[in-house]
Amino acid sequence: MATTLKTKEDTDQTAPANQPAEVRFRMRITKGETIALGPGKVSLLEAVRKHGSISAAARSLDMSYRRAWLLIDELNRSLKSPATISEQGGQSGGGCVLTPVGESIVRLYREVEHQAEAACAQQIASLTDLLKP
Amino acid sequence: MATTLKTKEDTDQTAPANQPAEVRFRMRITKGETIALGPGKVSLLEAVRKHGSISAAARSLDMSYRRAWLLIDELNRSLKSPATISEQGGQSGGGCVLTPVGESIVRLYREVEHQAEAACAQQIASLTDLLKP
Structure with a gap:
């Protein structure tokens, strides 16, 4: 086995243990090659709602305008x-707000995440039980 | 608006339409910074089961050994x-098989994907209904 692999082993052994397992669901709806809806777009919509413009939303997510x-x-x-x-605005565009459709997308997507986790609680418990504490 | 953005618009307008929406769930179980279990590892386990070695599994997924x-x-x-x-073997390692734990992981993870989609059918239908046909 190559030395680099042994180095990786050593690194892993110093990683902190006893961290709680966290479960994260990601849903993507694709049409052909395009991801029509996924976690990135939903987080961006939430940031636009919070910050009131695409430029401020982008900054809050450390993303380019x-x-x-x-x-x-x-x-x-x-x-x-x-x-x-x-809204029409300055160089980086003006304000931006969610439409009722945008609000529905955020709500439905977050509902899906919670409901998926609840529906799969038994399998998730079985899987996390296989992990070291 | 920058010219590059307009170019992207033009590109999108030529994209094929009327493709069916596909829904994909991805679950990740993380411990601290590490993704303990996610779609990549589960696909790799399935490839190991199918091909009988890590090297053949890696090749089938276009991944380095x-x-x-x-x-x-x-x-x-x-x-x-x-x-x-x-099993001990040649340069790239010998054969590799799944243990009962490995089989359980694959089974439970794929069950989670199907069950999550079934449990969220209503919200998924509402979301896809917002998309252009």
């Missing part, structure tokens, strides 16, 4: 009716 | 009892 704008644009294009409304 | 070995090693270290048993 361009990437945030493209994600919102891709999301809105995939929807029958847009999830956000942008 | 080193990365596959490290993932299996990380998984086995996080478990009370290992998910795989390796």
